[in-house]
Amino acid sequence: MAREMAFITRGVRRCSTPRFLLWLTPWVALLLFGAYCAGLCLVKGLNQTNMDNRYAFGLWIFVDLTIIALGAGAFFTGFLLYILKFKELKAVINSAVVIGVVCYSGAMCALMVDVGQPLRAWFTFWYPNVHSMLTEVTFCISCYLTVLLIEYLPILLKNRKLREVPAFLVFEFELHKLIYVLAGVGTFLSFFHQGSLGGLYGVLRGRPFAFREGILVWPSTFFLFIISAAAVGPSFLIFTTWLVETITGKRLAKDRVFDLLARISGILLSVYVLAKSVDTLIWINRTSPSLGFAASQYYDWKPFGTWILFAEIVLCGLVPALILLTPRLRARRGWLIPAAALACCGIALNRYVQTVQTLALPTLSFDRFLSYTPSWQETGTFLGVLAYGVLVYSFSFRYFQIFPEERELKIEVRPQQEEPALAGRF
Amino acid sequence: MFPWNYGFHFGIASYIFLGAFYTVLVVVVTTLLNAFWRAHRDLSKGKAEDIRWHSDFHDLPAADRTCRHVLTGEFKSRECVRAFDCRECETHAKLVALHPPAAAAEDEIFGMSFPLDRMYHRGHTWARPEVDGTVTVGLDELGTRLLGTPDAVDLPGPGSRIRANGTAFRVHRREADVRVLSPIDGEVIETGGVDRGYFLRVKPLTESFDMRHLLRGAEVKPWMMRELERLQLALTMEGATVPSLADGGVPVSDIAAAYPKTDWDAVCGEMFLEP
Numbered sequence: 001m002a003r004e005m006a007f008i009t010r011g012v013r014r015c016s017t018p019r020f021l022l023w024l025t026p027w028v029a030l031l032l033f034g035a036y037c038a039g040l041c042l043v044k045g046l047n048q049t050n051m052d053n054r055y056a057f058g059l060w061i062f063v064d065l066t067i068i069a070l071g072a073g074a075f076f077t078g079f080l081l082y083i084l085k086f087k088e089l090k091a092v093i094n095s096a097v098v099i100g101v102v103c104y105s106g107a108m109c110a111l112m113v114d115v116g117q118p119l120r121a122w123f124t125f126w127y128p129n130v131h132s133m134l135t136e137v138t139f140c141i142s143c144y145l146t147v148l149l150i151e152y153l154p155i156l157l158k159n160r161k162l163r164e165v166p167a168f169l170v171f172e173f174e175l176h177k178l179i180y181v182l183a184g185v186g187t188f189l190s191f192f193h194q195g196s197l198g199g200l201y202g203v204l205r206g207r208p209f210a211f212r213e214g215i216l217v218w219p220s221t222f223f224l225f226i227i228s229a230a231a232v233g234p235s236f237l238i239f240t241t242w243l244v245e246t247i248t249g250k251r252l253a254k255d256r257v258f259d260l261l262a263r264i265s266g267i268l269l270s271v272y273v274l275a276k277s278v279d280t281l282i283w284i285n286r287t288s289p290s291l292g293f294a295a296s297q298y299y300d301w302k303p304f305g306t307w308i309l310f311a312e313i314v315l316c317g318l319v320p321a322l323i324l325l326t327p328r329l330r331a332r333r334g335w336l337i338p339a340a341a342l343a344c345c346g347i348a349l350n351r352y353v354q355t356v357q358t359l360a361l362p363t364l365s366f367d368r369f370l371s372y373t374p375s376w377q378e379t380g381t382f383l384g385v386l387a388y389g390v391l392v393y394s395f396s397f398r399y400f401q402i403f404p405e406e407r408e409l410k411i412e413v414r415p416q417q418e419e420p421a422l423a424g425r426f
Numbered sequence: 427m428f429p430w431n432y433g434f435h436f437g438i439a440s441y442i443f444l445g446a447f448y449t450v451l452v453v454v455v456t457t458l459l460n461a462f463w464r465a466h467r468d469l470s471k472g473k474a475e476d477i478r479w480h481s482d483f484h485d486l487p488a489a490d491r492t493c494r495h496v497l498t499g500e501f502k503s504r505e506c507v508r509a510f511d512c513r514e515c516e517t518h519a520k521l522v523a524l525h526p527p528a529a530a531a532e533d534e535i536f537g538m539s540f541p542l543d544r545m546y547h548r549g550h551t552w553a554r555p556e557v558d559g560t561v562t563v564g565l566d567e568l569g570t571r572l573l574g575t576p577d578a579v580d581l582p583g584p585g586s587r588i589r590a591n592g593t594a595f596r597v598h599r600r601e602a603d604v605r606v607l608s609p610i611d612g613e614v615i616e617t618g619g620v621d622r623g624y625f626l627r628v629k630p631l632t633e634s635f636d637m638r639h640l641l642r643g644a645e646v647k648p649w650m651m652r653e654l655e656r657l658q659l660a661l662t663m664e665g666a667t668v669p670s671l672a673d674g675g676v677p678v679s680d681i682a683a684a685y686p687k688t689d690w691d692a693v694c695g696e697m698f699l700e701p
Contacts, residue, residue: 006603010701011663011692127433130443139447147454163481166474167465173477174464181457185450407692408487410663 007161007399011407013250014398024394027387034384037377038113046116048377057355059374060114063382065197065351067103068141069225070344073233074100074148075183075190080264082183091257091405095244096237097151098396102389104145110385111141133196133203140193147186151179155400191226198225201354208291209298210358212283220279221354227275228347231268234261235320235343242337244397250410252403255331262336266324269343273317280313301369304357312353316346475592479607483509485701490656494548494641495521497648510548511591512639519638528644535650537676538567545640548649549607549699551594553640556627561610561635563594564624568653569606572697573599574680581617581625588612588628590639595625599682602694609640653697657681660696664688 008014015023041048051058077096080086112118125142128135157163157172195218201210202219212219238261245252284295299306323329323339330336360370374382396402428434468477483491493504494512500521512518533542540546544554544562550569554562565573580596588594594608612628612635619625641649654677661668666688678684685693695701 010695011689013689127431128443130437130439136443139443143447143450143454150454150458163478167469169481170468170474170477171461171465173481174468175458175461177464178457178461181453185453185457189450404485407663 007159009160009399009401009407012401012410020394020398024391027390027394030383030387031391033380034382034387037380038109038384040377041113041381042116042118046114048375050372050375050378055359055370055372057359058372059378059382060110062352062355063385064107064110064114065355066348067385068107068197069194069229069232069347069351070236071100071103071107071233072190072194072229073237074103074151075144075186076230076233077237078151078183079187082180083187086260088257088260091253091403092237092241092261094155094400094402094404095241096233097148097155098393098400098402099237099240100148101145101152102392104141104148105392106385106389108141108145109388110381113381133199136196137193137200140189140196144186144189144193147182147189150175151182151186154179155396155402158401159399190229194226194229195222198222198354201358204358205291207358207361207363208288208293209361209363210354211287211291212279213287220275220282224272224276224279227268227272228350231265231272232343232347234265235269235324235340237261238265238340239337239344240393241403242333242340244393248397250406252406252409254405254409257405258336259327259330262324262330262340265340265343266321266330269317269321270325273313273321276313276317280309298357298361301361304353304360308349308353308357312346312349316342316349320346475589478593479591480509482700486699487701490696490699492652494518494645494649497652498645499648500525509591510639513636522638527642530643530646535647536654538571538650540567540646540650542643545609545637545642546646546649547607547609547640549591549609550653550697551606551609553609553637554624555637559629560615561612561628561630562618562624563609563626563628564618565597565606568650568657568677569698570620571677571679571681572657572694573597573602573604574682575599576620579619579625581619582614584614584616586614587631588614588626599694600690602682602691604691604694604698605700606698610635610637657693657697660693661685661688663696664692 004017005014014020037048049058073096077089077093081089081093112121115121115124124135124138128139154172154176157168157175163169163172198221199219201207202212202214202221204210210221212221214220214222238258241253241258288295288298298304299309320339320342323335324343330339356372360372362369429436434440468474488505491505493501493506494510495501495518496504508515530540530542533540544552546552546566550566550572552564552566554564556562576597576599578598580598582588582595588608588611590608590611592608593605595606597604597606606625610628610630612630614626615629616627617625618627657677658668664685666685682690
């Protein structure tokens with residue numbers, strides 16, 4: 001047990017090994033259940049799910065799109081720190097990378113189950129359809145996951161015990177010096193795959209609810225997905241940092257770091273809300289009517305009423321943007337955290353609308369309104385991905401220096417111990 | 427993917443898409459190989475200890491990286507950019523030429539002995555040149571009081587080489603496992619121990635060895651004042667109730683024993699510059 005504790009960063013306090021194991025137990029159980037569900041889908045096929053030829057995108061794609069947007073904090077924080085030199089973000093960059101690794105690897109796992117036939121997974125890379133946005137997504141996500149794993153290496157090798165090995169220490173040092181190259185590549189890849197994910201829906205001419213006009217080959221959703229991911233990445237970082245602070249009872253980042261992230265998120269969220277509003281107005285007044293549909297028709301099908309549009313743009317877009325842009329409000333955790341959470345919910349809602357509502361709505365005269373509820377195998381696989389994320393983050397938080405300011409901030413929350421009075425001055 | 431694959435078509439889309447993909451791949455692989463090559467080069471040149479110190483120094487809080495000339499009041503604030511190796515520092519050379527360090531008035535500082543015949547490293551070691559051309563290396567008084575009677579000491583064997591700011595030796599006390607920084611470059615010719623008052627006798631690598639990076643004379647007292655403040659802060663950070671400077675008194679001979687509940691590894695890490 002003492003050996004295990006020797007891996008923990010000097011000067012930070014972590015719970016005892018038994019307590020840590022107790023925390024891990026339910027997540028490991030959930031991961032095993034998820035693995036069983038995924039195994040069923042891979043062995044028996046997609047008949048284990050409630051998807052069909054018409055409802056080909058379900059819970060998994062919704063989850064993939066959401067966690068990839070939330071994981072955008074990794075590329076965007078890296079871009080701000082290493083390219084634009086926002087030095088304050090050093091305090092959260094490691095957390096952003098861990099979140100990125102968790103989100104992207106989790107999304108890849110879910111995609112693998114969704115696509116099925118893992119033995120033929122390499123076909124995507126060997127015989128790519130270069131005209132497909134999905135191909136761009138596959139290549140970019142795979143490449144970016146590789147970049148993230150390389151970016152994760154210095155965090156791992158900086159572990160107190162591992163860096164005692166000279167080869168690890170030296171490699172970590174040299175890799176860290178080149179990290180700005182990887183940050184640049186990550187930004188390039190993220191920029192394109194976030195856009196391509198949005199583009200996937202925007203080019204669906206047969207689905208007027210999702211179809212959008214745009215610039216050259218890129219529909220407006222291409223740009224909206226990029227802006228929304230960049231806007232919500234810092235918000236998700238705020239939310240996760242606060243969540244870890246709450247669970248562990250420690251302060252992990254200074255207020256100025258939260259403030260900077262909130263400001264960045266607020267500015268980008270405002271740009272997104274503006275762009276989304278303009279896009280929606282063009283779609284309502286021009287795009288949709290030109291395809292033979294009045295936009296109001298889409299919202300006749302309950303539960304997808306106009307409330308969903310209001311919730312997406314105003315409640316989870318404009319409201320958090322205003323809070324995050326107001327210095328007095330974002331300085332208070334009581335406002336900041338709900339605003340960050342609302343922004344994250346807004347992006348999740350957007351991805352839900354793009355995936356689920358698009359497929360549910362009838363487009364041809366003989367179509368009917370479809371409903372879809374994920375099967376327990378689909379839900380189990382999703383929960384497995386969630387458990388995997390919690391486990392990776394928990395291990396990373398325990399053994400690696402995820403928040404470099406943690407030790408410095410300890411003084412502000414730690415009650416003083418009673419010590420014997422035999423010390424002189426010290 | 428490749429022109430020889432089934433179904434591959436040459437076209438503008440293929441050129442753009444695959445061109446971008448291969449460029450990314452080449453950049454990532456080149457970066458990784460570059461890091462491997464640099465690491466291999468550093469290891470073969472024996473730079474691991476230098477890198478360890480530079481990495482540690484980079485991770486120290488900004489307040490701990492203060493230039494020695496701030497301690498003496500020559501600058502209001504200045505961060506050392508040479509990882510406490512003043513031998514190549516032009517600013518240090520200029521300032522020393524203008525104001526050579528004065529001799530210390532006394533060898534006792536806050537009840538601790540800091541003999542004037544030696545020079546001090548900021549990692550709490552001293553180096554004393556001997557008449558036979560060797561240099562004796564030991565722990566200064568504050569370092570000794572921090573570690574008290576060590577549980578174990580790992581000393582390098584005679585014949586091994588140590589580098590300034592590299593690991594000189596390791597000391598274990600309670601849960602603390604501390605690497606103590608070497609004040610000079612040299613080859614170990616003899617090892618001592620706590621009872622012998624020194625830890626290493628070192629033969630410098632060159633005839634005219636350079637000790638400009640070490641503190642001496644009147645520089646020691648302001649540095650020690652800063653160190654006591656750092657110790658106070660480190661103890662407070664670990665949750666200990668620490669008397670203030672106004673309370674008076676001097677550090678006890680075994681500070682570790684005086685704070686049995688405090689995370690001593692963290693306190694020693696802070697004081698011996700190992701974050």
